[in-house]
Amino acid sequence: MNTTTQPSPDTSTARLAFQLYAAIGIAVFLLMMVGGATLRATQAAWMPLAPNFAYQLLTLHGAGMVGTAGLAGAAVMWYFLRRHVPLSTGMFLAMLGLSLVGVVMILAAIGLGGYAGAWTFLYPLPAKGMVWGVHAAAGFAGGLVLIGVGFLLFYLDCALALLKRYGSLWRALGLNQLFGSGPLDKSHPPTVVASTMVIIVNVLGILAGAVVLIMTLVNLYLPSVTFDPLLMKNLIFFFGHVFINATIYMAVIGVYEILPRYTGRPWTISRPFLAAWLAITLMVMAVYPHHLLMDYVLPKWMTVTGQVLSYCSGIPVLLVTAIGTLVNIHRSGIKWDLPSRLLVFSIFGWSAGVIPAVIDGVVRVNLVMHNTLWVPGHFHFYLLLGLLPMLLGTLFWACTRSGWKESALDRAAFWTYGVAGTGFCLAFLFGGMHSVPRRFAVYDPAWIGIAQVGTVAATLVLAAAVILGLRLLTRLPRASLTA
Amino acid sequence: MQGLAWSLSLVLMAGVALIFLRVVAGASQPGGDAGTIAAAGYRWRDRLFWVVIVAGVAISFATLRKWPIPGHAAAAATPDVIVRAVGHQWRWELDRDTVRPGELVEFEVTSADVNHGFAIYRPEKSRILAQAQAMPGYTNKLQVRFDEPGDYEVLCLEYCGLAHHAMRAVIKVRADS
Structure with a gap:
């Protein structure tokens, strides 16, 4: 929106790269949704899946969703950031290539090696699975390392381009303007601010992940070399929290760039906007102890930090991006079509999902909610109803050029996705209220009814997602890098 | 506590939904002056910011002043x-199972192998009473006062492998123990 030139060449290779990300992303998301719905049906006693297979599926669902969310989010960031700074298509493809090799290793570890240590690979479980072997656990960890290397290459390319254009990440993040006394340069793109934030936090997050994965590999092959489980837990949750949050902060670039084209109201930077992104940069990295509130041996200041920053983390989302979206569309004469509906809905999903997450971050609540279905309840809210519509809306828009011809099927799929998705997440939260544990392959009779409601909702979400996914795939050949 | 978290979440999420629905309903009507709308929207945002900050300070003070982990x-x-x-x-080893x-009662919670979650459920098993992580090399202390007699089931709430769901124990609360 803020630049008229295209610093990155619009080549057929670049277009193909974007199409590959979109096609693979949609395909994997749909497959992982089938996996998730199957898990819920197993908990509902409607699928006779043996516990070992269920936990393998759980591991695959988690790793697949998080990895694909990262790749698809990176594709949105690349799609728009290349309009402001020159980005390499080769690095973008290298990330995809390394990720695909990593995925093959992960699939082999789970499918052939029987690995079922969950995507969080909580030390020392990978080495003490009792059922899977050392090589299976190493294959899973090695696959994650390769994916991480791919992301680091991509972020390195983005960081170099930003440094060349703006001189420092400080300036790219707009901090010279936030702390300066002069007037703001309104042409500084929000995309650059968001991308810089993601580069800073995710490089550190992935490096922490790489460290803990290497330590895990060392422990796997040299069992006499052990590490402090609390340190490992801190590293794992720092990495996991930062990585999954970065997916949303990459995808939200689509909202900043696309909605103004519908409304004719540019989304420009302001001091609150820059302050919010600075706050997010710091808080995304510092808030991870809210995953460790039930580790009482943690220093008390970390527990307090976890609770307080968990609350504060919701403020930039709700006050800057959500209100910014509402202000941007209010009485704007926006033309509602599938991309615009999905993008606005995604901000609702993100904003609403923050609420149960913040409530769970209160120690007194966490004491009775931690590791219940409350947790997948809130993260599915802002991933299924926030991140995924954000990604879909952006991809639909990239394939639309002169306007999406909306059919009744599109509208039906959108509303089914939204309503059933909300029901699916509420079923999780309701289960959390009733203390139903998360990550249980076999349910007690009292919990099965909740799982059955969740399964019906998941099936409807899946059906709607298949329609949306197929619609997108058929339009993908028309994708444009300059839409 | 669980009911309060659920009700509060529903109310606040419904509030967010209503605001979105209201704005979305009128969004396709043209004619709104962008500058006026932005000024009004950002005035609300600034007010809300201070409300949220004051509420945050109050909530933090109320919930952390007395350390929440007995x-x-x-x-x-x-x-x-x-x-x-x-x-x-996949089992719990308790050196005493009747109180x-x-x-x-102070539970000294630890693990002999991988991470587990020590969660005590009320007898009707619809609500968690309290929980702590069980981690190798560390001991988390968890104090619980069982007011009602009955069988309190212990479940593992940290995924620990293929029989995670079957890792259970029972704490018997008996007046005549």
């Missing part, structure tokens, strides 16, 4: 009974 407060109460709870794949109603 057994880890600076002046923790002296327990009547200490129970050592050790997690193993009296009203006794302050």
Whole structure:
């Protein structure tokens, strides 16, 4: 929106790269949704899946969703950031290539090696699975390392381009303007601010992940070399929290760039906007102890930090991006079509999902909610109803050029996705209220009814997602890098 | 506590939904002056910011002033009974499984192998009473006062491998123990 030139060449290779990300992303998301719905049906006693297979599926669902969310989010960031700074298509493809090799290793570890240590690979479980072997656990960890290397290459390319254009990440993040006394340069793109934030936090997050994965590999092959489980837990949750949050902060670039084209109201930077992104940069990295509130041996200041920053983390989302979206569309004469509906809905999903997450971050609540279905309840809210519509809306828009011809099927799929998705997440939260544990392959009779409601909702979400996914795939050949 | 979290979440999420629905309903009508709308919207945003900050300070003070984890407060109460709870794949080892109603029981929770979650469920098993992580090499202390007699089931709430769901124990609260 803020630049008229295209610093990155619009080549057929670049277009193909974007199409590959979109096609693979949609395909994997749909497959992982089938996996998730199957898990819920197993908990509902409607699928006779043996516990070992269920936990393998759980591991695959988690790793697949998080990895694909990262790749698809990176594709949105690349799609728009290349309009402001020159980005390499080769690095973008290298990330995809390394990720695909990593995925093959992960699939082999789970499918052939029987690995079922969950995507969080909580030390020392990978080495003490009792059922899977050392090589299976190493294959899973090695696959994650390769994916991480791919992301680091991509972020390195983005960081170099930003440094060349703006001189420092400080300036790219707009901090010279936030702390300066002069007037703001309104042409500084929000995309650059968001991308810089993601580069800073995710490089550190992935490096922490790489460290803990290497330590895990060392422990796997040299069992006499052990590490402090609390340190490992801190590293794992720092990495996991930062990585999954970065997916949303990459995808939200689509909202900043696309909605103004519908409304004719540019989304420009302001001091609150820059302050919010600075706050997010710091808080995304510092808030991870809210995953460790039930580790009482943690220093008390970390527990307090976890609770307080968990609350504060919701403020930039709700006050800057959500209100910014509402202000941007209010009485704007926006033309509602599938991309615009999905993008606005995604901000609702993100904003609403923050609420149960913040409530769970209160120690007194966490004491009775931690590791219940409350947790997948809130993260599915802002991933299924926030991140995924954000990604879909952006991809639909990239394939639309002169306007999406909306059919009744599109509208039906959108509303089914939204309503059933909300029901699916509420079923999780309701289960959390009733203390139903998360990550249980076999349910007690009292919990099965909740799982059955969740399964019906998941099936409807899946059906709607298949329609949306197929619609997108058929339009993908028309994708444009300059839409 | 669980009911409060659920109700509060529903109310606040419904509030967010209503605001979105209201704005979305009128969004396709043209004619709104962008500058006026932005000024009004950002005035609301600034007010809301201070409301959220004040509420945050109040909530933090109310929930953290008295340390929320019994057994880890600076002046923790002296327990009547200490129970050592050790997690193993996939069973709980309790050095004592029967206590009296009203006794302050301190669980010393740890693990012999991988991470586990030590969660105590009320007898009707619809609500968690309290929980702590069980981690190898560390001991988390958890103080619980069982007011009602009955069988309190212990479940593992940290995924620990293929029989995670079957890792259970029972704490019997008996007046005549």
